[in-house]
Amino acid sequence: MTIDWSWIGDHTDDLTTLTVSHLQAALSAVFFGLLISLPLAVVAHRVRPLRGFLLGLSNVLFTIPSIAIFVLLLPVSGLTRTTTVIGLTVYTLVVLLRNTVEGLDSVPVKTKEAAKAMGTRPFRTLLTVELPLALPVIMAGVRIATVMSISLVSVATYIGDGGLGQLFTDGFQRDFPTPVIAGVVLTLLLAVVADALLVAVQYVLTPWTRRRA
């Protein structure tokens, strides 16, 4: 299996476009996943009876095959980027919801009590005490969800999207390995770089976890 470097040289523009599109799909999914998970996690954390239901639901959604999700969405959003992002968002929930709930659970009762006893109202306690302290666990979920989404974008080639995934079908149909290899390498690179950036973001956001005494 040899790499045709001249093909890569001829297609740098295409590769760049596909990489950006790929990343955009994955990050959108994580963004909307967080947007949905945060309020649901707060509900699951506070209302014990709903907790099992919501976490179970996110598990069930995860088991739906991607093709099935896309087919179900076709009448709604058609062969568009929206369909891709909705599908991927559904999959991020399984990690994001669970980690956010666990993050909120991990906040020491003592600390929440202290906030209350100082006269902090519940919503402010959530924003300024609970979420910051839950951040390390939430960020662990965001990292998994991001890497997972980056690897999953390719499945959207079924509906004509799929970012770098299009290189796989292209190479497969023409029995030409170079695009496939380029696609794999670029997907891997995206995942590694995104994960490293998230580690950096977490480092900046959680100064209290550094320099453990």
Next chain:
Amino acid sequence: MTLYRPGKGHLMIQFDAVHKRFPNGTTAVHDLSLRMPEGGVTVLVGSSGCGKTTTLRMINRMVDPTSGTIKVNGQDVLQQDAADLRRSIGYVIQQSGLFPHRTVLDNIATVPLLLGWGRKKARTRAAELLETVGLAADAGKRYPHQLSGGQQQRVGVARALAADPPVLLMDEPFGAVDPVVRTQLQDELLRLQKELNKTIVFVTHDVDEAVRLGDQIAIFRTGGHLVQCATPAELLARPADDFVADFLGAERGLKLLSLKTLADLPQGPAPEGGAWTLVLDEARKPAHWHHGTDDTDIPVRPLKDSDSLLAALNESIASPTGLIARVDAAGTLTGVSSRDDIHAHAGLAHTEARAAAPVATEAQVKA
């Protein structure tokens, strides 16, 4: 020397016929009526599950009573917004309960920020308080986990004082630190209290801590019954019943002596020509006891007038002659006192405490 200070002004906190039953059916507080005067330290003691912490937490509405009324500064707490009420009352929690994600300075600034002081003013106030509680300025930039247990506890006190509330609630604040640090923190609290004159409600299960800090002590029995509320001296001299006596321990007679200073104890010149002589250094400070014929030295711990009668008794037992060395504030010898005089005064202290006019609390009246 701790004294009940009725002259300090009006009632700050008032419990009237307060009951608290939890949803699971346990009674945490049973028919509690209790008064806490402004500027005084009221210590709530009792074994675990006696309702002392619940009592404390009802003052700032962390727990609401099932029936009865609680007034702070004349106002019914149930008529006030809980969050606003809590901001007006300082609260120090077991093991400090600091926010791990905020710097020490921001921890202290919590209530001022909630009150809308603005970040700059709140931080300035927080920096002042660091000094008040005996912490270095550079501690302000650290995170709680970077401090020792004792330092964290100081931050907890500073945080409670930040908005200068008239009332301070302290829930076993020194429970998690070692005995040496605990004594230091108790001393600091007494020093602070002299300057600040807060109305303090302090929960502990340590009788010695209660006797040291309290202007009045309320003893609770399992089931949330207040058994006796009195000054430390009265409590030690005249426990209301066997439960209180047992709780105070077999050495309660000695604990009473810890409340009396030795200032009234007569003193005479140091003995000369006997087997033992008190050797002084060039500044006339006692150095040690010296035995003329054996040529042995025994260390001496000189006592000031502000030391307790208990310390005098202890020192006289350790002294080879039964004499204690008395010094002035500078440490210069002023004279010696005999074991007999110490014993006589110890007996007198007990008689006085027993004879003191009874201050009946409502709990006793009802009992």
